[in-house]
Each structure stands twice: as structure tokens, then as C-alpha cells.
Amino acid sequence: MRTALNRIGLTFAILVIVSPAVLFFLWMLSLSIKFEIDNASYPPVFIPTRFNWGNYAAVLESKRFVTYLFNTLIVTGSATLFALLVGVPAGYGIARMRARKAAVVILMARITPGLSYLIPLFLLFQWLGLLGTLWPQIIIHLVVTVPIVIWIMIGYFETTPMELEESAVIDGATRWQVFRHVALPIARPGIAVAFILSVIFSWNNFVFGIVLAGRETRTLPVAVYNMISFDQLSWGPLAAAALIVTLPVLLLTVFAQRQIVAGLTAGAVK
């Protein structure tokens, strides 16, 4: 009897704690598939009886959407790949040198507000004549991606055993060969974690884009924000656009949950 009561209590508690997240995204979905008349009705229409898929069509078919999607893919893709290229070896080097003090710079970068990078780099990009291209955004996204990758890889390489690497050195391998053929293959799960988090945080970034992006160089979060000023009251297309922008991240979160949790808590607990 008592255990049955406990079980009911636990089920109830679980439902209560996950409902703010679940109901929010369901409401977002509901807003995005309703006609304006249903979105503007009171009391609200929770589960629509007629669907306006036109909200999605309007977003996906607009010519600029493709441009903005490509911009986001280029900025996030380049910033993440470049961060892995320099960050994975750096994490390895720092871990093997036991130079934890080098990580202080990464911590300080974590504390510094994003806007503080934006002012000097904005002036630099202006001076270099890069504004109006995607370069400023790719470069400034490194402020986000490089520290994440280095931080996660330091933590990961510190936990991988060194015995294999030592025996490879005894066999006459160069340091680079040891890294390339021994350390790197073992570190694959860690690289996956770094890759996923880097992609998500770069994809979600908004503050760099509102300053550095022009009409043709907007990323999706900036583009969706700019939709508000056009027509404040058409909620359907706006909610559809918002859902399209964040859907890749939500799917990644559901399917790569283990890596995300491992990466975030590793970064937090160390």
C-alpha cells in the first residue's frame, strides 16, 4: 500500500517537473500550426481542429530562408571544424604537460561577456573591410567554439591511459605519430562531445550576429529575431520560424543526450 502510494507520488512529481518544458514546446507547436484567427482567440485554442501548414510553407519557401540557413551552416560548420583542428591537439598538449594553468585563460574567457569581444573585433573587422562578408562571424564564433573544445579535450585526455602512448614511444614513434595513431583514436568519444556542444552553442549564438550580420549575412537566430519587427501580430509564421530554427538543436539534444550531459557536467565539475 505504502509503496503504491509512493509510486503514484513519484509519477506525479515526474510529470510536474517535466511539464514546464514539454508544455512549452507543445504550445510552440500549437501556435505554429494554427490560423491567425485561432491564435488570436480567447480562451486560447489548445489543440487545433484545422491546421495551417502554410505557416511553415511561408517560412521555408521564402528565398532568404535558404540564404540564412546556408549562412548558419557555414558559420557554425567552419567555426566548429576550425576549433576541433586547433583545439583537440591543444587539449592533448595541455593535458600531457599537466599545464592546468593554461586552462585559466579558458576559464576567464568563459567569464567574460560576449559583448566585450564584439567591440574591439567589430572595429578590427571594419578596419580590415570584412563587414558584409561571413568572415567576421566565422572568426568571432571561435570565441565560443575554441574554449569549449579545448576545455572538453583537456578533461578527456586526462582520463585516457598513458601506458599505450609510452609503449609507442619506446617503439620509436614520434610524438606526432603517437598523437595521430594512439591518442586520437581513443579520444573519439571526447571529440564527439566537443563537436556536439560546439555546434549547439555556435548555432544558438545571437549576440554576435545582431551586430556583425548585414541583410545578406544573417544567421537563422538573427533572421528570426528580425521577423518580429515586420508584423508583430502574425504569431503563426513567427512560431513556425522559431521552431524551424531550434528544431535541429532539440533533435540533437534528444538523440545525443548522453554526450551533452557528459560534456556539460564534465565542464562544470572540474
Place this chain on the structure above:
Amino acid sequence: MSELTAVRPTAVEVETAKAQWRPISYWPFVIPAMIVVVAVIIFPWAYTIWMSLHEWKVGSQPAFVGFANYLRLPSDARFVESVWHTLVYTALSVALPLILGTLAAVIFNTKFPLRGFFRGLFILPMMATPVAIALVWTMMFHPQLGILNYLLSLVGLPPSLWVFHPATAIPSLVLVETWQWTPLVMLIVLGGLSAIPSEPYESAQIDGATPWQTFRYISLPMIMPFLFIAAMIRMIDAVKSFDIIFAITQGGPGSASETINLYLYSVAFVYYDVGYASAIVVVFFALIVALAGALLHLRQRTHWNESGGSA
């Protein structure tokens, strides 16, 4: 890792290998990243300090003015107000997620079917694109058509103006921030809870302790370090919060929800007063470091009290 090193067999070959294992030889791995970090992180820091000592609007020549930009700050009413807004916003955005996140962690620490799936749903808010969710929250805050006022009416409460009234703007934004970041606190605290061995709980159960006593006297002391880390991370993120505030209220109505970060944005990219903006950045960074220091101090003091109490 250090324990592992201690118990490793000390064969002669390994010792020879270790001799060649000079730390210095790892520099080539680090140098490319160092160049990037210097270019996009350390250069901006240094340049910001230099700019903060100059009177400089975008498009004009910088003129050295010493500490004049810093001296302007205390008499800038809008800046002083933004500091207060930031402190209130931060205090609430640390406290609420900490309480709710700990509660959620206690629940997630029990075993139940589909736990991983529910945890995945639970962490969605913190991974979702902030601007996208901010747009939906703005719709939910709508005084006439928003779903939040409808929900209030269901339980018999009067409607609120939420982010559209100066008095409720910051609390409403904190609601969004709490919704978004409680999951991170939950994950950190869950990490702490799952590391606690089961023996203390078993003996507490035998002694007939209530769930609250079990939590208060077994779990809470053990997860204290994790709560501290969560508070620290939450503080750093809440102080810097930008996307949510910018997308929902832009610091308004009036300047009711203008935090330092929002004011900084206006000074730098609306008025293009980069010299003054740089001084704000430096003071802002100092404030974050000071708050982190205060948290560290608080932690050491409570730690001292704990050991004093048990002695």
C-alpha cells in the same frame, strides 16, 4: 590520474620512456590554438583596456583621456540603475534555479522507467535556441491574448502585465531564465547525488528518518560542493544574460529591465561610444570577478561553520 601514476610499475624501460617524456615537447600541439586564443580572446581584452582610456566615437580619432571614462560612470544614472537591475536579476536567477534544480535532481535520482527519456525532455529548455524560445515567451506574456493570463484566470488570479509593466518586467524575465536554466542545476546536483554511497541512506531508513531528514542531514551536506559550483556557473551566466532580455524587452519598458549588458550594447552599438563602452566592459568584468570572489568567500565561511558545528 595522479593515483594511477603512483601505482604504475616502475620498470626500467618505462623510466627511460619517461625521461624522454619531457613536457616541453608538447608545445607544438598547443601553439596553433594559442595563436587563435591570442588573436580572438587576449587581443580584445588588451584592446578594450586601451580603448577605455580614450574618448572615442566610431568614425572619429581616439583621444587619450586617462581615467575620465571611468570617472563618468558613478554619475551616469542609467549605468547605476543598470547595476541594480543586474544584481536583482542575478540574485533571483541564481536562487530560483538552485532550489528547483535541487528538487528536480532529488526526483531524478530515484530509479524509474524511461528516466533517460524524461531527463532528455527536461534539459530541452537549456539547449534550445534562446531567441526562438524568447519569441514564444513574448507571445505567452501578451496581456490580452497570452496564454499565461488565461492560466492565471483559470486559478482565479487577476491578469498581469508581465514584461509590459516596469514592476513585473524583471520578475517575468527571471521566470524565463529559471525555466531555461533549472535543468543545468539539476544535472550538476544529480552528478553529486549519484556519487553518494547507499549505506548512509540504508541506515537512515532503519533509524526511521523522514525523507526531509534524510535530505537535510545526508544528501545536502554531500552535495554542497556541487550546489556551490552550480551557483557559481548560474551567477556568471545570469550576470551576462543578454539574448532573452534583448529579444523580449530590449531593456524596457523604459529602462525597467536594462541590465549592464543591455546598457553596454546601447552605448557601444547604438551610440557608438566605444571608449566609454570599453570602460563599462572593464568595470563589468571586475564586478563578475568580485561576485565570484564573494561566492568563494561565502563557501569558505559556511564550510568553517559546518566543521565548527560538528566538532
